Amino acid sequence: MFPCRRFLIRRGAALLSFYFACSVISPVQAATVERALAMRSTSIASPVVENPLVDTSRRYDDGARWGFVTDRQSKRVAVIDTFNNTHADTLELAVIPATLVVSDIQNILVYADNKTPKLYVYDLIKHSQWALDLDLVPADLAFHEDGATLAISGEDRVVLVQPLAKKYLLEIDDLKSPFSINFDAGGYNLYITEQQTGLTHVWRFHDARRSQLQLGNGGAVSEITLSPDSRMALVSQPSENSVVIWDLMMKEHFKTLTFDSPAWRPYVSSDSNHIILATEKGKEYVVDSWSGEVLRALEIGKKPSAIRTGWLETIGVIETKKKLSVFAMNEDTPVRTFPIVNKLNELVVVSDSKSLFATQEGSSQVMVFDIRNGKMLPPVETGLIQPNLMAMGLTNTICH
Amino acid sequence: MRYLLFALALMAAEAQADAELQFSLHQDGVGRVTQDSWPGQYLLLTVGYLSCPDVCPTTLWDMASAMKILGQRAEHITPIFISIDPHRDTPANIARYAGYFDPKMKGLAGDMNQTKAVATALKATFGYSVEGRPVYPPLPDHYEVYHSAYVYLYDPQHRLLDVFGYGTGGDELARRIAQYLP
Numbered sequence: 086m087f088p089c090r091r092f093l094i095r096r097g098a099a100l101l102s103f104y105f106a107c108s109v110i111s112p113v114q115a116a117t118v119e120r121a122l123a124m125r126s127t128s129i130a131s132p133v134v135e136n137p138l139v140d141t142s143r144r145y146d147d148g149a150r151w152g153f154v155t156d157r158q159s160k161r162v163a164v165i166d167t168f169n170n171t172h173a174d175t176l177e178l179a180v181i182p183a184t185l186v187v188s189d190i191q192n193i194l195v196y197a198d199n200k201t202p203k204l205y206v207y208d209l210i211k212h213s214q215w216a217l218d219l220d221l222v223p224a225d226l227a228f229h230e231d232g233a234t235l236a237i238s239g240e241d242r243v244v245l246v247q248p249l250a251k252k253y254l255l256e257i258d259d260l261k262s263p264f265s266i267n268f269d270a271g272g273y274n275l276y277i278t279e280q281q282t283g284l285t286h287v288w289r290f291h292d293a294r295r296s297q298l299q300l301g302n303g304g305a306v307s308e309i310t311l312s313p314d315s316r317m318a319l320v321s322q323p324s325e326n327s328v329v330i331w332d333l334m335m336k337e338h339f340k341t342l343t344f345d346s347p348a349w350r351p352y353v354s355s356d357s358n359h360i361i362l363a364t365e366k367g368k369e370y371v372v373d374s375w376s377g378e379v380l381r382a383l384e385i386g387k388k389p390s391a392i393r394t395g396w397l398e399t400i401g402v403i404e405t406k407k408k409l410s411v412f413a414m415n416e417d418t419p420v421r422t423f424p425i426v427n428k429l430n431e432l433v434v435v436s437d438s439k440s441l442f443a444t445q446e447g448s449s450q451v452m453v454f455d456i457r458n459g460k461m462l463p464p465v466e467t468g469l470i471q472p473n474l475m476a477m478g479l480t481n482t483i484c485h
Numbered sequence: 486m487r488y489l490l491f492a493l494a495l496m497a498a499e500a501q502a503d504a505e506l507q508f509s510l511h512q513d514g515v516g517r518v519t520q521d522s523w524p525g526q527y528l529l530l531t532v533g534y535l536s537c538p539d540v541c542p543t544t545l546w547d548m549a550s551a552m553k554i555l556g557q558r559a560e561h562i563t564p565i566f567i568s569i570d571p572h573r574d575t576p577a578n579i580a581r582y583a584g585y586f587d588p589k590m591k592g593l594a595g596d597m598n599q600t601k602a603v604a605t606a607l608k609a610t611f612g613y614s615v616e617g618r619p620v621y622p623p624l625p626d627h628y629e630v631y632h633s634a635y636v637y638l639y640d641p642q643h644r645l646l647d648v649f650g651y652g653t654g655g656d657e658l659a660r661r662i663a664q665y666l667p
Contacts, residue, residue, distance in 0.1 A: 149652030168657055189652070270631065273617025289616075314612050314631065316619045334619045356610040356633065397608040397635070397648060436650030437635065479652050 143174055145209040148189030148478020149436040154444060154451060155182045155196075156469035162194070163451075163467035167435050167442060167477070170453050172465055179205050179214060182474060184225055189478025190232025191249045197223035197237075204237060206248045217251060219244065225265065229290065230272030238266045243277060243288075257288055257295070265308040269315045276318065278309040283320060283329075285309060301329050307350040314357040317374060323347035328362055330377065340377040344368060352392035355438070355481050359414050361401050363389035369403060371414045385410040385420060391429060395438040395456040395481055402441060402456065404429050411459055421459055425452070431474055434481040444472035451475070506643040508603035510567065510593040513580040518593060520643050526563040527646075527666065528639040532609045532632055534570035535582055540634045540651060541566075542586075548636060549587040550655025551662060558666050559589075567603055568594040569611035569632050572624050597622055609633045638662055 145151045145164060151173070152165035160181055164174040176194075183199035187209075194207040204217040204226075221239030228235055234254070237244050242258040243266055257277065264279045268290075277286040283301035288294075300306055300320045306329075307321035317339065318331040328348050332339040342348075346366040353360055353374065360372040367387040371380045386405030393402045394414070403410045409423040427445035429452065434441050440462075441454040450464035451472060506528070512518045520528070529548060533541030545566060552559040566583040568574035576594045583592030595603065604611055611632035613620050620628055634651035636658065646665045649658055 147652055147654060149650050150654075150657070168653075269617050271614060271617050271629065314610075314619055315614060315617050356608075358610075398610075399608070436652060437648055438650070439648070479650065481650070 143212075144192075145174075146192040148187065151209075152433060152435075152442055152451075152475055152477045153185065153187060153194055154467055154469065154472045155185055155474040156467075156471060157181065157473040158470040161469055163469050163472070165442065165451060165465055165467070165475075167440065170440075170462060170465055172467055175468060176207065176212070178207060179216065184223065185474045185476045186226045186228050186235070187476045187478045188228055188232040188235075188249075192478075193249055194476070195226060195228075195235060195248050197226065199224060204235075204246065204248060208249075215251070217246060217248065217253070219246075219253075224263070227266045227268055227275075229268055229275075230270070236266050236268065236275055238264060238277075243275070255293075257286070260286065267309055267311055269311050270313045271315065273315070276309050276311060278306065278320070280308065281305050283322070285318070298331065300331060301325075307348075310351045310353055312353040312357040312374065313355050316357060317353065317360075319351040319353065319360065321348040321350055326364075328360075330360070342370075342372070342377075349389045349392060352394070354394040354398040354414070356398040358398065359394065359401075361392045361394065361403070361414075363392055363403055363405075365389075367405070369410075371401060371412075381412070381414065381417065383410075383412060383420060385412075385422075391432045393432050393434050393441060395434045395441060397438055400456050402432075402434075402454075404432065409454065411456070423454070423461055430472070433475050433477055435477065436479040436481055438481040442475060444475050446471075448472070506606050506639050506645070508567075508593075508595075508606060509599055510595040510603060511576040512591060512593050513576040518591075520639075523563045525561075525641050527561050527641060527662075528637075528643075529562050529564045529662070530567060530607065530637045530639070531565075531635065532567045532569045532604060532607065532611065533634070534568055534630050534632070535574045535578055536570075537630070540632075544634055544636060544651060545583065545586040545590070547653060547655045547658050549590065551658035552587050552589065554655060554659035555663060555666070558663065561666050562662070564590040566590060566592045567600075568592070569600055569604060569609070570613075570630050571595060571597055571600050572622070607635075607637055609635065638665060640665070 150168050152167050154163040160178045162176040166173040180198040182196035185196040187194055192209045196205050202219045202222050207214045223237045225238045233247050235246050235248055240262050241260050242256050244256045245254040261279045264277050267276045275288040282303055283306040285298040285300050287296045301322040304324040310319045321328050327341050327343045328351050329341050330339040344364045346364045349363045360374050362370045369383040369385050373380050385403055389403055389405050391404040401412050401414050409425055410420050412420040427448045430444040432443040439457040443452040445452055449469055450466050452464050453462040455462050506520045509519050531544050548564050568579045571594050574594050579592035579594045583590040613628045615628050636649040638646045640646050
């Protein structure tokens, strides 16, 4: 769901050991939440803007089919038909998006420019758009499972809004930036991980109960990865060259894996059975998520920049400099490599797990890779100057 | 301990993930059925559970729509809905539910071991949770179910022809399935 753009490498001095602290929301906090609800549950939309450039007969309400590719240098969005690998349409947004998410339930595209205190919404059925005025500048966006509620991270807090209903719900404060926001798969909890310390605030959605979880030793961590089955929380801890795995069911530390160099943000396959890890110095590992044992150790390439899985979660894909490496997760078969000319910006594996789409630096085309058959397909020309973000309502990738 | 046992069971299942389609389940009014119970038929399968609020009915609707669109060519296909919640679903109620979508659609259920086995053969994922945390059999009274939502097409020799993601839609499903039919 989210690109791995917040991976921080910072050598922290703190030497806190693991701990788990759980606290019920205090009466003061509860009162704050209630006040926020009472004060801000009003519609704050600016006038709706009709978009004259699009064919309104086009309904982009199929989350598994339509991919939305933004342009770093214009307000245009290319609509990609991932069923037929074609460029279907071009939409015009209000600003150039720096972050973008799609609700497959409400058929809206929600984005922000990360400069102004506004949230922008594009209705993918009516092709109308509006803006919500916020009192924070959005850094990141995360849709709840219900497709209606959106978490927005700001400098020191998170706000929850309903973009289609145009409602501002509440805020979660007392956070130290930078932090990442991730809902677990069922939307029960919002995980807010302070990336310079690993302190993770777990905000329970249905009753606003807030607890804390310390991931790592108190130093900088990567963005958290939640396994799709909500069993594990993982972070990379660059100062220790390690990856910490927390067992959310048993509420205890499960395993710490140590490597020769910092690991990229951990990746968990969408069936939750495999953890894929890749280090700066070019060691890659497939780890059984149940036992913590390494199933495959590979040497693909240095400086990984993306990890994905697909074709019913038997195939791993790792991007390193100038190449895409494709390997079987369960079989000791040779790794296949595919040269890539341009660095990939954002990679999306579609919901049937058979294809990977990626925006490329320095190219107006979206790369298409057939994971099932292990071959590059003809790229899709977007007509954009510099394709940047790519979002879909439904993908094979959860929490990345 | 039960967590460990379930985990080990899933690990064992994972090791056989590339096996061809094999299952042994129960069909109401028929008894035990396997992948060989519909000879000469293409099998169009998905997994889910009876009380699924959105994903399962949407997927079954897509499958039923595809069958209608395919018309006579659908005679080559048997659509099957397999329960991954055997704790609550019975062969009778899952069969009745599947039949609401398409009279030809079979609803099958098994015990937990049979369910794990067919999920393994399909490379499907399922599990149970309470308030966002996984739970494992024996299950509590109230729990939620999560599962993958693929639709699988197998040929009459039980070879996997294709897999379709959630949200593919009846039209596209029919178009893609048609490519494989005689």
